[in-house]
Amino acid sequence: MAKEVEVLIRRLRTIGTLGPEEEIVVRDLPLRLATLAKGDEVASDGEVMDQSCLLLAGWMHRLKDLPDGSRQILSFHVPGDIPDLQSLHLKKMDHSLAATSVCEVAFIKHADLRRALLKAPGVADLFWRDTLVDAGGFRIWMTMLGQANAEGRMAHLFCELYVRLRSVDMAKEMRYQFPVTQTELAHALGITPVHVNRTLQELRSRGLLRFEHHEMIIHDWDRLSDLAQFDASYLHYFVDVS
Amino acid sequence: MAKEVEVLIRRLRTIGTLGPEEEIVVRDLPLRLATLAKGDEVASDGEVMDQSCLLLAGWMHRLKDLPDGSRQILSFHVPGDIPDLQSLHLKKMDHSLAATSVCEVAFIKHADLRRALLKAPGVADLFWRDTLVDAGGFRIWMTMLGQANAEGRMAHLFCELYVRLRSVDMAKEMRYQFPVTQTELAHALGITPVHVNRTLQELRSRGLLRFEHHEMIIHDWDRLSDLAQFDASYLHYFVDVS
DNA sequence: CGTTCTTTTGACTTCAATCAATGAGAGTGG
DNA sequence: CCACTCTCATTGATTGAAGTCAAAAGAACG
Numbered sequence A, B: 001m002a003k004e005v006e007v008l009i010r011r012l013r014t015i016g017t018l019g020p021e022e023e024i025v026v027r028d029l030p031l032r033l034a035t036l037a038k039g040d041e042v043a044s045d046g047e048v049m050d051q052s053c054l055l056l057a058g059w060m061h062r063l064k065d066l067p068d069g070s071r072q073i074l075s076f077h078v079p080g081d082i083p084d085l086q087s088l089h090l091k092k093m094d095h096s097l098a099a100t101s102v103c104e105v106a107f108i109k110h111a112d113l114r115r116a117l118l119k120a121p122g123v124a125d126l127f128w129r130d131t132l133v134d135a136g137g138f139r140i141w142m143t144m145l146g147q148a149n150a151e152g153r154m155a156h157l158f159c160e161l162y163v164r165l166r167s168v169d170m171a172k173e174m175r176y177q178f179p180v181t182q183t184e185l186a187h188a189l190g191i192t193p194v195h196v197n198r199t200l201q202e203l204r205s206r207g208l209l210r211f212e213h214h215e216m217i218i219h220d221w222d223r224l225s226d227l228a229q230f231d232a233s234y235l236h237y238f239v240d241v242s
Numbered sequence C: 001c002g003t004t005c006t007t008t009t010g011a012c013t014t015c016a017a018t019c020a021a022t023g024a025g026a027g028t029g030g
Numbered sequence D: 001c002c003a004c005t006c007t008c009a010t011t012g013a014t015t016g017a018a019g020t021c022a023a024a025a026g027a028a029c030g
Helices: A003-015 A020-027 A110-119 A121-147 A150-166 A182-189 A193-205 A221-228 B003-015 B020-027 B110-119 B121-147 B150-166 B182-189 B193-205 B221-228
Strands: A032-036 A041-043 A051-057 A060-065 A071-077 A096-099 A103-109 A175-177 A209-212 A215-218 B032-036 B041-043 B051-057 B060-065 B071-077 B096-099 B103-109 B175-177 B209-212 B215-218
Touching (some): A003 A020, A071 A121, A071 A182, A121 B071, A150 A221, A182 A193, B003 B020, B003 B051, B003 B121, B020 B121, B060 B182, B071 B121, B071 B182, B110 B121, B121 B150, B150 B175, B150 B182, B150 B193, B182 B193
Antiparallel strands (some): A032 A103, A051 A103, A060 A071, B051 B103, B060 B096
16 A cells, blocks of 8 residues: 555665665655646745655656746656655745646655654665755756756756656656646756757757657667766666666 | 864854754764865765865865866855765765865764764754755756856855855955956856956946955945845855845 | 966857747637 | 637747957966
8 A cells, every 4th residue: 555655665766775674664654645737836935844745646847936037947856756855954945846747746744754764864864865866966957057058958958857767667768758848948958948949950950859749759869968968977876777 | 172163063053053962963073184275176076985074264166077178166165064065975976076275174084974963863954954055055056057147147156155255254344255266257157267257347347346366345235136136045044144 | 587377358250049920739619 | 610719839030148269468476
């Protein structure tokens, strides 16, 4: 029972080791299930949280809106992720968390989480490690935003998503579903929607990939990852799945 | 004795509370002191670490070099920071840590740190929190790199540094020392050195600030922080010092 | 005091933004 | 089942912010 927690177990085993007794502690976490509609925000910038959100199915993303109206998408999330785990220790959100597509989630009360982590320090270390891997993703994205042009950034995002999606069986044979619009891609890449469109066309005309109707097909992984200067080690997978 | 650890105590109290017994645990951490020359790397991309580095005096920065030769400076660090604390759980570095200026540091063995955190879970939470605040800084910088132009990014960096430096008594009355070259600034801001120079001139000609001989003087905080869309809450200071 | 690093300036180029319009799909309701 | 609407994708023309290249001027340092 409570098969919902399996995605979390898998995620934790992707970035570290989880002993049998620790697994029990994780399995015993009380979950409150919910279904989110596309665009729903489960945490808003400035809000004070008392729970975190485990993504079970579908996509989520974190975003930051600036006073001038511009928006940066900070990360995309796949099942097994706890995108707002940081709120366990930083109660007040400094960004927002929203559903990219319809999705299934499980809320975990911070009080319950705290109790569990106190009981099993090894699990606490794993959760800590998870937030550190999260930060590692930000570092790479900062680097790409600061140094790479539109093609490089886009290629990098598509490479990262392929590797992460494979680890949760949502990608195989160089293809995956990615339910975002070009405008959302633009918010993630720090470029305009028009330029997203042109960059996609450029990558496609060079035979690197195709992205149509929310389906990504990578035609030439070697040249794409080369263009992206992609190196999956920042994902800190315990066993590399790339 | 061991007054070196005071900067760390202060830092921890800046982002949370530290009880008397927890303070003792922190004070008992074995430190190995060292002096670094400008440019020295205490941790390099790919390296496996068994210690972290507490900055006691001077400046450090973290950076990521890409295969094509471009470099992104990810963060600047001031006394009290442990810039590579994440290596406690992510042994293998995914970026580098270097001395911006001559500086004094204290190395803390991960084994000692782990022992201390096991003894005092409240301290573990504080250190975890510190890494989460670190990640919050990355999120804001990602946002500025993706959405703001050269002026906005530069203004934001200068605002952030003023607030952080004030909390460690290294800035007052709208001025502080900042020992970087315009080329290093360029690596942090994701623009070219030439454009750094022109942007500095522009900000100066508008009466917002002056930056000469490594000294920053902010002439108009209100307009500068407005241009930066700066909101210090992402620093997650327990008591706001801005 | 000369050598090196850093800052500054000018001319030119380029990548991406902007503005504006058209086209294509998906879902809705008469 | 087809008009209608809405969102999303695409295209073209133009503008603008920042990059590039090259050189000179100014500081810093042994």
